[in-house]
Amino acid sequence: MSSDGRKRVLVIGGGFGGLFCARALGGANVDVTLLDRAAGHVFQPLLYQCATGILSIGQISRSLREELVHHRNVTTLLGEAVELDAEARRVTAMRPDNTQFSVDYDVLVVAVGMQQSYFGREEFAQWAPGMKTLDDALSIRQRLFCAFEIAETLPPGPERDSFLTFAVCGGGPTGVELAGQIREMATRTLANEFHSIEPEDARVLLFDGGDRLLKSFAPAMAGKAARILQELGVELHLGVHVTDVRRDGVTVTPKSGGAAEEYATRTVLWTAGVEAVPFARTVAEVLGVSADHAGRIAVAPDLSVPGHPEIFVIGDLVGRDNLPGVAENAMQGGLHVAASVRRDLKGEARRNFRYRDLGSAAYISHGHALLQAGPIKLTGYLGWLGWGFIHIAFLTGLQNRFSTVGTWLSAIARARRTDRTFILGSAASKEPYTW
Ligand SMILES: Cc1cc2nc3c(=O)[nH]c(=O)nc-3n(C[C@H](O)[C@H](O)[C@H](O)COP(=O)(O)OP(=O)(O)OC[C@H]3O[C@@H](n4cnc5c(N)ncnc54)[C@H](O)[C@@H]3O)c2cc1C
Structure with a gap:
């Protein structure tokens, strides 16, 4: 007491x-x-938008101290x-x-x-950041934008191609969101900005061990998401395990047996497990x-x-x-x-916890999202609007909500990403990122 x-x-x-x-x-x-x-509450569902330069880290996080300042009986400690x-x-x-x-x-x-979780292969983390924290989002942003910058300075050939190849491991909502966003970056945002490379040629490979993406969604919805991703240019590789991650590539082994395949890539992102x-x-x-x-x-x-x-x-x-x-x-x-x-x-008796499933949503690409809540199953524009509404409703802080809506509207109108700044080292780890 x-x-x-x-x-x-x-x-x-x-x-x-x-x-x-x-x-x-x-x-x-x-x-x-x-x-x-960490000193702030992070809205993890929008981390991928920080990683791909749409939102700033300030828009998806809020100081816990500030958030709780009006509750006089609550103290926050770092x-x-x-x-x-x-x-x-x-x-x-x-x-x-x-x-x-x-x-x-x-x-x-x-x-x-x-x-x-890297399923016991912690050495993968050096080359394949996960997506759980603001540090992760900034590390991914640096890797993504830097890969295009490095490719621009290389002569045509396999090395340049490997910088323009992006591997995403894990076909859950986060992997799907990241894969779609990288292709959108390449085809919408960066398309006319380079002189030597064609960003639209960037390959995005999405690997998952299951027989379909987005297992928490109804099969028909997940199937539609897969088709949209493929139209966007994402290459789907299902039923495979990523069995090695190196500085310059990944090895992928079919679950059903058979020969392993190698892919040369300098950017690997890991969303496969927790x-x-x-x-x-x-x-x-x-x-x-x-x-x-x-x-x-x-x-x-x-x-x-x-x-x-x-x-x-x-x-x-x-x-x-x-x-x-x-x-x-x-x-x-x-x-x-x-x-x-x-x-x-x-002095009253406690009650048992009863979870009420209010549904789930996943962003696929511009104008496409999935929204599933009981019998309601929305895809396409309707799903996209529902997805946006839900995410704004749960974002912490009124200012973050207004500024995020503003940024989204500007991104929709001009196909721009306003938060592309990256640093060439990690302030948190005090070490440069490894390439
Ligand atoms: C990229 C991504 C996208 C997601 N998208 C969605 C989505 O669209 N919809 C959805 O419903 N869910 C989504 N989720 C899942 C959702 O974010 C989590 O279910 C939710 O955050 C879990 O809340 P939590 O309070 O259990 O843990 P968290 O929100 O993870 O919070 C844990 C907190 O504990 C702190 N912490 C950890 N260890 C310590 C320690 N030793 N000492 C002190 N502090 C510590 C961390 O800093 C963190 O602030 C997503 C998750 C991720 C990573």
């Missing part, structure tokens, strides 16, 4: 789950601390949770300068999400709870950890009822746990 006898709620992670939980506890008779290793002492009810966190501090809690909400972040694995280990192969934690029906009613897990990390790794599940989980904390204060 804090000195004035109020319960201390520690929420770790300021993504969709953690932010919705902390906001919903605003004004409650508890002291809330929101701890995140730090990465690294240790959990469940007996002492204390979490140790690392500051950006690698020094440590600790935060005590009465109620703990673990909302740290997932990270990209796994729990390291702190989530620490939580499961310390509490002795089971987790699935990706590290999702098994929780009780009210989202608390079995044997630890004071610890909740929400969002992508929940390993129960095959809940989907989508923003809506995290937001609903955050609201549910906040309601449970308020019920505990009033």
Whole structure:
């Protein structure tokens, strides 16, 4: 308890789950601390638009401190949770300068999400960035635009071709969005800007192990998405595993056996899988709870950890009822746990979490998106409008919403991308990107 006898709620992670939980506890008779290793909430569904130069990182993120400033009982702290002492009810966190501090809690909400998984081939990450953070988006933006710039300076031949070949691994919504956007960049934005190369000739290869793209969508919708991508010039390679990623290419092996194929490329993007972040694995280990192969934690029906009613897990990390790794599940989980904390204060019984599936959407290309919500299945322009409406509705911050709509309208009218600036090193890692 804090000195004035109020319960201390520690929420770790300021993504969709953690932010919705902390906001919903605003004004409650508890002291809330929101701890995140980044200082801002990131709207991950639009990361690919930052990566491809449509939106700026400022338009899809918002300072957590600013977002929560009006909730006087909520404090935000910058730090990465690294240790959990469940007996002492204390979490140790690392500051950006690698020094440590600790935060005590009465109620703990673990909302740290997932990270990209390379299925045990961590060495791929050096050549194939994933797409989970603002750093990733900026790294991809640099690689994409730089590849065209480098190609412009090379004589015609295999090396130049490899800079104009882009491999996207993973045919879920993020892979589809990225592949479509790279072709749109090449054919709409960059088409008339170069003298030596023809950006329209850029090859975009999309690899997936399944027999179709977008498995979370109805087969007919996914089929339509595949046709649109192919019309745009994306080369689909289904039923294959990417078995090697190197500085200058990828190896792809058919799932059904047969000869592996090599593709020369200098840009590989990885969206193929996710796994729990390291702190989530620490939580499961310390509490002795089971987790699935990706590290999702098994929780009780009210989202608390079995044997630890004071610890909740929400969002992508929940390993129960095959809940989907989508923003809506995290937001609903955050609201549910906040309601449970308020019920505990009033001495009322907790309720079980019930996820309400409100549907999903995926962007394919200019004028084409999929929107699936119960019996409603929209594609083409209608899907595109619905997709835009949903994304604006959930973007954090009024200013971000207005500026994003403005940027989209300008991009539609003039086929321009206004955020093409990239740096030639990673400020965060203090190392240059590797090529
Ligand atoms: C590229 C992309 C596109 C997507 N598109 C869609 C979409 O169109 N529709 C949809 O519904 N969903 C989409 N999703 C999924 C959706 O973004 C996630 O389901 C959602 O973000 C999960 O919320 P969360 O709160 O569980 O985790 P996250 O939103 O991932 O938040 C986790 C937070 O925890 C922080 N954190 C991690 N480790 C620590 C630590 N040790 N200490 C402190 N802080 C930590 C992170 O900084 C982050 O802020 C997309 C995801 C990605 C990556």
